[in-house]
Amino acid sequence: MQKITSIRKNLFLIFAGFIFISSSLQANDExxxxxxxxxxxxxxxxxxxxxxxxxxxxxxxxxxxxxxxxxxxxxxxxxxxxxxxxxxxxxxxxxxxxxxxxxxxxxxxxxxxxxxxxxxxxxxxxxRVRNIYSAKRLGAIDINYEDLADTKYKGRICTRSGKHSYNIALVASMIAAHGEADTLTWLEKFKLNLARKPQGNDRGQVQAIHQNLCDIALGNSYYFGKMLVDEKQKLWADSVYINFPNQNNRGAHxxxxxxxxxxxxxxxxxxxxxxxxxxxxxxxxxxxxxxxxxxxxxxxxxxxxxxSWGDFKADSLSLESIAKYRKEALKLIDKAKFDL
CATH class of the missing domain: 3.40.190.10 (Periplasmic binding protein-like II)
Structure with missing residues (x-):
């Protein structure tokens, strides 16, 4: 009985060793x-x-x-x-x-x-850059994110929800550059310039310019490239200029x-x-x-x-420094009732 028990024990150890080796090989290969x-x-x-x-x-x-x-x-x-x-x-x-x-x-x-x-x-x-698109009839424009609060753009701007992560990051960069009080004022004035309630995605904002619903829109650069190679959406992309903001100061976000x-x-x-x-x-x-x-x-x-869109100057502030203001950015977006 003792001999049988010993054999079983050895077989178990061999089998366990095989399982371990097999799992190790699998781990090493994936x-x-x-x-x-x-x-x-x-x-x-x-x-x-x-x-x-x-x-x-x-x-x-x-x-x-x-x-x-x-x-x-x-x-x-x-x-x-x-x-x-x-x-x-x-x-x-x-x-x-x-x-x-x-x-x-x-x-x-x-x-x-x-x-x-x-x-x-x-x-x-x-x-990727958080670009500002402009209608072709306006031409390429020299513009800053701060200018989105300028009254000359009243009723002329489109954007997706302020609470989307792309816009939260942009607002956080504004806090890093200007502080919370000035950023709240900027958001409130920016909201007054919207042509419609924030909605849709980044591509939808370019489509809105194509449909003459607005003249200016926020959008990530890579979406512009994706629209240009899409048979249907190329019409939207061809109706706008892609502008890199803040090129004469801190650089694009x-x-x-x-x-x-x-x-x-x-x-x-x-x-x-x-x-x-x-x-x-x-x-x-x-x-x-x-x-x-x-x-x-x-x-x-x-x-x-x-x-082909040209070179641009990027904001040199580290993303880690900007990201620490995410929670404050969301609070300010709510306080400004940006999406309402």
Whole structure:
């Protein structure tokens, strides 16, 4: 009986060892990504990464709820890398302690300081400008975000909800530049200049200019590129000029798409490899061209279409500094009753 028990024990240890080795090999051959970015935008990059490294990329795409899911999964989460569409969502992950710090010479060398966290928990991958579009009949205009409150634009401006993350980030940048009191006054005057109640998405604002509902609109730069290559929406894009605001002073407000390593990343080394791959020259070029965005690397050129819009001066204030005013920005938007 003792001999049988010993044999069973040995078999159990061998079997357990086999399971451990199998799971280790599986972990060493994969990396898990939770992504707010759409599949068609990132899959080509992941396919190249797998071809180069042999590491399989498993992706879960989501429109919302990433932070809630990670918090619910806790230390048992399979997530290694988190991809987001803007700074607000990166900061949310950071503030809820869902990221871990990772730095390398590669990341620190190629990503400008203003587009990464000081504690190395998140990094930008691409950038986009919060542009001001103007109707073709007005021509290209020299305009500042501050000018959206000028009475000469009364009844002539369109925008999406002030509570959308893109506009919250813009308002936060205004607080960083001017303080809360002046930003509230700006929001109140900006609201008086609206041609209609805030609604729709960024593309819808360009469509509204095309329909002569307004003359001026806010919108992210990459949407302009996407409209220009869309058969129907090209008519909208052709009806406007894309203007880079604040070029004679602090520079245009820039937002980002970005990445961070999950706090409990089970495939830590593979995650590091993927993060560094995503800022390589080839990956940056492909990613930016697919998204109609600007590479975060300064030594990689944007696509020919994006470059055709001209060079611009970006606000040099770090996104981390701007993002700390997000809560205040939302309060001011409510106080100004911007969306009502």
């Amino acid at each position: 990396v898990n990504v939770y992504s707010y970015r759409q599949a068609f935008l990132v899959k080509p990059l992941f396919d190249i990464f797998t071809e180069k490294t042999g590491i399989k990329v498993n992706v879960i795409f989501a429109k919302k709820g990433m932070a809630e899911r990670l918090a619910r999964e806790g230390k048992y989460s399979p997530a290694d890398i988190l991809l987001t569409t803007d700074i607000s969502r990166l900061i949310e992950l950071h503030d809820r302690d869902l990221l871990q710090a990772y730095s390398s010479k590669t990341l620190l060398d190629v990503i400008p300081r203003q587009y990464r966290a000081t504690d190395n928990t998140w990094y930008a991958l691409t950038t 820039v937002n980002i798409s970005g990445m961070g390593m999950a706090k409990y990343a089970p495939n830590n080394e593979n995650a590091k490899a993927l993060m560094e791959f995503l800022v390589s020259k080839d990956a940056q070029k492909l990613y930016a061209e697919t998204n109609m965005e600007y590479p975060v690397r300064t030594d990689v050129m944007p696509s020919n279409l994006v470059a």
